[in-house]
Amino acid sequence: MQLKQKISTLGLLLPFMLIPSSVMASSSQFNFEGKWQCEPTEVTDPNKESWVVYDFRDDGIVMSEEWVRYQLEDKTQLEFKLFIDYHFELKGNDPVLKPLALTREIIADPHNIDPFNYEQRRDLTGYRIFFKPTLKGDEKAQFDMWYHITPEDHFSMQCEKQERISIVLR
Numbered sequence: 001m002q003l004k005q006k007i008s009t010l011g012l013l014l015p016f017m018l019i020p021s022s023v024m025a026s027s028s029q030f031n032f033e034g035k036w037q038c039e040p041t042e043v044t045d046p047n048k049e050s051w052v053v054y055d056f057r058d059d060g061i062v063m064s065e066e067w068v069r070y071q072l073e074d075k076t077q078l079e080f081k082l083f084i085d086y087h088f089e090l091k092g093n094d095p096v097l098k099p100l101a102l103t104r105e106i107i108a109d110p111h112n113i114d115p116f117n118y119e120q121r122r123d124l125t126g127y128r129i130f131f132k133p134t135l136k137g138d139e140k141a142q143f144d145m146w147y148h149i150t151p152e153d154h155f156s157m158q159c160e161k162q163e164r165i166s167i168v169l170r
Contacts, residue, residue, distance in 0.1 A: 032056050032133070032141075038159035041142065047071055053162070062086040062097060069107075079107040080115055086129075096148075097129045 038052045048070050055063040064086070069079040082104050086097040104116045128148040135141050139161045146154045 033058060035162040036141070036159040037162050038143070038157040041156040041158050045070075047077075052157070054159075060088050061100075062088065076108045077111065078109055078113055078115065080109070081105040081107065082116065091128075091130075094130050095132075097131070099127060 033056050036054045036056070038054065040050065048068065050066065050068040052064055052066040057063065062085070064082075064084045066082040066084070067080075068082075070077040082102060084102045085100045087100050089096050089098055102116065106115070109115070129145060130148065130151070131143050131145040133141055133143050141159045141161075143157045143159060144154055145156065146152075
């Protein structure tokens with residue numbers, strides 16, 4: 001698969017998984033409120049590094065920041081951040097995330113791949129992400145995830161809860 005094709009589907013593979021604690025409390029025993037840093041469970045491309053931070057708010061919004069870098073022979077081919085806001089909803093008993101907004105920050109793009117151009121950002125907002133969380137203690141979790149258009153193709157992420165840092169200005 002070409003790098004540009006990988007990039008166009010990448011945003012559909014990482015930023016899709018958690019739900020606010022107010023909803024989780026009503027549908028299960030899990031409490032995901034706060035920030036979680038996640039990494040893919042399996043490495044599918046040895047030239048790619050990535051992570052995602054999800055911030056679960058009690059208003060039903062999940063804010064994410066995703067960092068991705070592709071390298072070839074120790075040279076960056078593409079590096080960017082995605083910022084996606086999701087809304088949590090239930091489809092029957094299934095938790096689903098619906099993308100609301102996507103912005104990007106290109107850090108390095110020497111080949112002018114232009115990931116997540118206008119059309120790709122527009123298309124991404126039509127996706128729905130289903131997931132099944134499994135807590136592994138109070139601070140760790142694994143998420144089994146899939147898209148509404150490909151329910152047979154699951155992928156997973158390992159996540160760890162991050163401490164919130166409060167800064168008081170005087």
